[in-house]
Amino acid sequence: MGSSAALDAPAPVGFAEKIWRINWGLVLVLTAIAGIGVLALYSAAGGRFEPWAARHAVRYGSAFMLMLVVALIHPKVWLSLAWPIYIVSVLMLVAVDVIGKIGMGAQRWLVIGPMQIQPSEIAKVAVILVIARYYHGLRREQASQFLYTLPPLMMILVVVGLVMVQPDLGTAMMVLMGGGALLFVAGVRIWMFLAAGIGAVACLPIAWSLMHDYQKRRVLTFLDPDRDPLGAGYHITQSKIAIGSGGMFGKGFLKGTQSSLNFLPEKQTDFIFTTFVEEWGMAGAMVLLGLFALVVVWGFSIAFRSQHHFGRLLALGVTAMLFLYVFINTAMVMGMLPVVGVPLPLVSNGGTALLSVMFACGLLIGVNVYRDAQLPRTR
Amino acid sequence: MKNFRKGDGERSGLFTRRALVLGGAQAVLMTALAGRLYQLQVVETDRFATMAEENRINMRLLAPSRGQIFDRSGVPLAVNRNNFRAMATSDRGRGADLLVERLDQIFSLGEAEKVRLLRELRRSRSAQPIVVRENLGWEEVARLEFNAPDLPGVFIDLGQSRDYPEGELMSHIVGYTGRVADEDLAGRDDPVLQLATMRFGKKGVERSLEDNLRGRAGAVQVEVNAVGRVVRELDRTEGQPGANALLTIDLDIQRFATEKMKEHKSGSVVVLDVVTGDVIAMVSTPGFDPSTFARGITQTEWRDLLDNPERPLHNKAIAGVYPPGSTYKMVTALAALEAKVIDPWTRLPCVGFLELGSIKFHCWLKGGHGSTNVTEALACSCDCFFYEAARRAGIDRVSDMAQRLGFGKVSELGLPGESAANQPTRAWKQEKIGKPWQHGDTFNLGIGQGYMTATPLQLAIMTARIANGGYEVQPNLLLAKATPREELAPPAVRTKPTAPSLRLNPQHLAIVRQGMSDVVNGSLGTANALRVKQPELTFAGKTGTAQVKRITEREREMGITQASLPWHLRHHALFVCYGPVDNPRYACAVIVEHGQAGGATAGPIGRDVLVETMKRDPSRRTDRFKKMASR
Numbered sequence A: 001m002g003s004s005a006a007l008d009a010p011a012p013v014g015f016a017e018k019i020w021r022i023n024w025g026l027v028l029v030l031t032a033i034a035g036i037g038v039l040a041l042y043s044a045a046g047g048r049f050e051p052w053a054a055r056h057a058v059r060y061g062s063a064f065m066l067m068l069v070v071a072l073i074h075p076k077v078w079l080s081l082a083w084p085i086y087i088v089s090v091l092m093l094v095a096v097d098v099i100g101k102i103g104m105g106a107q108r109w110l111v112i113g114p115m116q117i118q119p120s121e122i123a124k125v126a127v128i129l130v131i132a133r134y135y136h137g138l139r140r141e142q143a144s145q146f147l148y149t150l151p152p153l154m155m156i157l158v159v160v161g162l163v164m165v166q167p168d169l170g171t172a173m174m175v176l177m178g179g180g181a182l183l184f185v186a187g188v189r190i191w192m193f194l195a196a197g198i199g200a201v202a203c204l205p206i207a208w209s210l211m212h213d214y215q216k217r218r219v220l221t222f223l224d225p226d227r228d229p230l231g232a233g234y235h236i237t238q239s240k241i242a243i244g245s246g247g248m249f250g251k252g253f254l255k256g257t258q259s260s261l262n263f264l265p266e267k268q269t270d271f272i273f274t275t276f277v278e279e280w281g282m283a284g285a286m287v288l289l290g291l292f293a294l295v296v297v298w299g300f301s302i303a304f305r306s307q308h309h310f311g312r313l314l315a316l317g318v319t320a321m322l323f324l325y326v327f328i329n330t331a332m333v334m335g336m337l338p339v340v341g342v343p344l345p346l347v348s349n350g351g352t353a354l355l356s357v358m359f360a361c362g363l364l365i366g367v368n369v370y371r372d373a374q375l376p377r378t379r
Numbered sequence B: 001m002k003n004f005r006k007g008d009g010e011r012s013g014l015f016t017r018r019a020l021v022l023g024g025a026q027a028v029l030m031t032a033l034a035g036r037l038y039q040l041q042v043v044e045t046d047r048f049a050t051m052a053e054e055n056r057i058n059m060r061l062l063a064p065s066r067g068q069i070f071d072r073s074g075v076p077l078a079v080n081r082n083n084f085r086a087m088a089t090s091d092r093g094r095g096a097d098l099l100v101e102r103l104d105q106i107f108s109l110g111e112a113e114k115v116r117l118l119r120e121l122r123r124s125r126s127a128q129p130i131v132v133r134e135n136l137g138w139e140e141v142a143r144l145e146f147n148a149p150d151l152p153g154v155f156i157d158l159g160q161s162r163d164y165p166e167g168e169l170m171s172h173i174v175g176y177t178g179r180v181a182d183e184d185l186a187g188r189d190d191p192v193l194q195l196a197t198m199r200f201g202k203k204g205v206e207r208s209l210e211d212n213l214r215g216r217a218g219a220v221q222v223e224v225n226a227v228g229r230v231v232r233e234l235d236r237t238e239g240q241p242g243a244n245a246l247l248t249i250d251l252d253i254q255r256f257a258t259e260k261m262k263e264h265k266s267g268s269v270v271v272l273d274v275v276t277g278d279v280i281a282m283v284s285t286p287g288f289d290p291s292t293f294a295r296g297i298t299q300t301e302w303r304d305l306l307d308n309p310e311r312p313l314h315n316k317a318i319a320g321v322y323p324p325g326s327t328y329k330m331v332t333a334l335a336a337l338e339a340k341v342i343d344p345w346t347r348l349p350c351v352g353f354l355e356l357g358s359i360k361f362h363c364w365l366k367g368g369h370g371s372t373n374v375t376e377a378l379a380c381s382c383d384c385f386f387y388e389a390a391r392r393a394g395i396d397r398v399s400d401m402a403q404r405l406g407f408g409k410v411s412e413l414g415l416p417g418e419s420a421a422n423q424p425t426r427a428w429k430q431e432k433i434g435k436p437w438q439h440g441d442t443f444n445l446g447i448g449q450g451y452m453t454a455t456p457l458q459l460a461i462m463t464a465r466i467a468n469g470g471y472e473v474q475p476n477l478l479l480a481k482a483t484p485r486e487e488l489a490p491p492a493v494r495t496k497p498t499a500p501s502l503r504l505n506p507q508h509l510a511i512v513r514q515g516m517s518d519v520v521n522g523s524l525g526t527a528n529a530l531r532v533k534q535p536e537l538t539f540a541g542k543t544g545t546a547q548v549k550r551i552t553e554r555e556r557e558m559g560i561t562q563a564s565l566p567w568h569l570r571h572h573a574l575f576v577c578y579g580p581v582d583n584p585r586y587a588c589a590v591i592v593e594h595g596q597a598g599g600a601t602a603g604p605i606g607r608d609v610l611v612e613t614m615k616r617d618p619s620r621r622t623d624r625f626k627k628m629a630s631r
Helices: A003-007 A015-021 A025-042 A055-073 A075-102 A118-138 A144-166 A169-186 A188-208 A213-223 A234-246 A273-305 A309-333 A351-369 B003-045 B045-056 B096-107 B109-125 B136-145 B167-174 B204-208 B251-261 B299-307 B325-338 B374-380 B383-395 B396-406 B426-432 B439-446 B456-467 B507-519 B551-556 B599-616 B623-630
Strands: A108-112 A115-117 B055-061 B077-086 B130-133 B154-163 B176-178 B199-201 B218-225 B228-235 B243-248 B267-273 B277-285 B353-356 B359-362 B477-483 B540-546 B573-578 B584-590
Touching: A015 A351, A025 A273, A025 A351, A055 A351, A075 A144, A075 A309, A115 A118, A115 A351, A115 B507, A118 A169, A118 A309, A144 A169, A169 A188, A169 A309, A169 B003, A169 B199, A169 B353, A188 B130, A188 B584, A213 A234, A213 B477, A234 A309, A234 B045, A273 A309, A273 A351, A273 B003, A309 B154, A351 B383, B003 B045, B003 B096, B003 B204, B003 B383, B003 B477, B045 B055, B055 B204, B055 B228, B077 B096, B077 B136, B077 B167, B096 B109, B096 B130, B096 B136, B096 B374, B109 B130, B136 B154, B136 B251, B136 B267, B167 B204, B167 B228, B167 B251, B199 B204, B204 B299, B204 B374, B251 B267, B251 B277, B251 B599, B267 B456, B267 B599, B277 B599, B325 B383, B325 B396, B325 B439, B325 B456, B325 B507, B325 B540, B325 B573, B353 B439, B359 B383, B359 B439, B374 B507, B383 B396, B383 B439, B456 B507, B507 B573, B540 B599, B584 B599
Parallel strands: none
Antiparallel strands: A108 A115, B055 B218, B077 B130, B077 B154, B176 B199, B218 B228, B243 B477, B267 B277, B267 B584, B353 B359, B540 B573, B573 B584
């Protein structure tokens, strides 16, 4: 197999070529988004680098290095590491749930030495890797068969279930929808999605009964924010006031009253978009969303140019994940979705999410660098 | 290998199609986000901008400094002193329970206070802060500051609270202030009254001059954060302090009269300037300590005050009603003289009683006074003379004269709680009792008994109107008012009444005054013992004893006397007087509740107070004010 492959295969890519193949434009866009994050965090702290903005910049720097390293690793390594990574992340999720049970309450963190890790962030990437790995190994006909759809469904649902009990509704939604998007592009038949959709609607009452009180309240508040304007609806109402009062061009840098006077909840994490948009207006929001859109378009083009199925699925999975992050977060702060606790990638304060997003971007760029690598369907 | 490539081509075709569908869906969702942004930031931006400003900006009213109250020579009676208060703004009622628990740990509030705070925190729409506790000491201020991080929305405010330096002495006149009640808001739309720190006059001058003393609110626009803490001040308009008031009261005479009343359980003294109507002194004993109200009265203190049989909260000078007894005889005399049913020389007989049908009307002197004219009858207080004089004049004329002299109606003094007492008329009896007026009723009225009642203030007004030559003076407590204290000054001295004349025959008034003079200065006078030797201090008066319980013929035979009755059934002792006798300036009315005999109990108090007033002559002296004011 080795010799026949050599006939068709292009010459091995040298190191300089690899560096050249890194999407530097994409890297620039990502850095610009992180720069907006630094700006917004500086403002959220009332015009100070402490406690968030400076740390965010430093974290981005190290995550940036991680991304470049990941981008230069050959996809075959990821192909072989997909399963181990997935299994480790599932074990960590179980561990976190168990510790959470003991700690009486929501638990999302795992403390390993000096590090605090959010396993659900790693699991997001792990699910993409393992599903891409799975469909890479299938033939076209197999991919559209029902039986072959069950294993990836299980891979998704195991993670979704473990994340749900933490409870972290936002991440669960993201894994479910991101996984679904991957199954869709991998060629699962449309009727199965329709059946799943109908099944999901049928299961809604069961899901409702399993939800925590605060989750139910959030959903009800989302459906009617005026139901409890001083309680659970307070956050979303204040966020809408902040965004709306920003107007076309915003109140000006460091002049956002809603954030500086603390009317905004979680202004440095989930509601960072609101903080930014209050000061920079719709113009600023369109710039930020435009940069994210650019990332997504880039992701699609990388997926299309990949010569191997693993790369295609990996690139598209990462792109879908980024899109979901952005969409769920911004739709949530604008009152279009319930408040589920999803950060805005590269902008919100928070280390693990930043690392996992940059790791994913590294995978994405890696697909471009090794777009014409030869990957056997089976090992 | 070929299979591999071919298969991949097929897979890639499907992938591309599906990916384009996915990309399309994402584009649709992105468009939805942009649409939502447009809706929030362009279409509805004005509404949200207003809401953001409402969040951020708070209008807070600044309580004006309340006007201070002084006596006529400038001695402070009601002043403001600094008061450190703990205030709280509720974060729209959130966390109120926790906040109250923490405040309880600092101040040990007690259950009732906790309930009040919770109620007010929930009710207050974050606009106006509520009062947690007043009059904080330094230690409490320090403890609060130390715990500030745990107490969101709590802050210390320097305000003013009322202080009454003369305390009980001036309690009935000055009154006190309290929290604004719902009934205080009626007819007043002053927004400052909504302030939790605002105090409102409840009694006395604090109440009657409330609209003068209050002043106008200032306002401050502040930027607040989400927990209601003020971040900075945006705009400020200063209010206007309330007007300061100079009262007509002379504190020295007020104190002197109060001292004189000390030996009796309860009673009242009123001293009027007969020319101006100025109230020089107005005593009602016992009084109360107004500082208990200023710091917030407790339930037990309030009950004790209400249950006291001597009624310390009751201003007896204006709200105590008593039969005027013989002090009413001047009214009967004037009514009869003006009606020309008697003249100054008419002599009427007295054998100790007068019979009307089968009923005997007794004179206080068992053997009778023999034949007396009106002057002599007043001097010896002959009842029979006035039974007959009243009969001749008739109820209508007597009532009319009494009303002209001030009985039966509320004066223009303005203090809350003043009683009109009762000046009976034919119509009144028909309406209230349902029976027609009887001759016997006229007899009783002629000597100030029966249905007749009067307040000490009304007795003083009557005396003043007789003494000043028949001018309808009205009692008055406010000498001057001015917003800057420097402009506060008493008006020029007046020697002639400006009140309208009652158009009484001056000769008749002179006759009645002669009778009152003879009460004190004549050899037959009932208060002959009170006579003053110095010519410039000579005065005229009239004693009175008002029946509380009628001692029946049988009881009298059983030897029951006034002194043997329990205190609350004994007669009231009354005395009215004016002086100096030649050129009257001051009138005084005294009632000693259950003091038994007017001449013996009330008389000496009246004399001492009147003589003291004449000596000090407060109406003609303004130099003392200048001395006080310049201090």
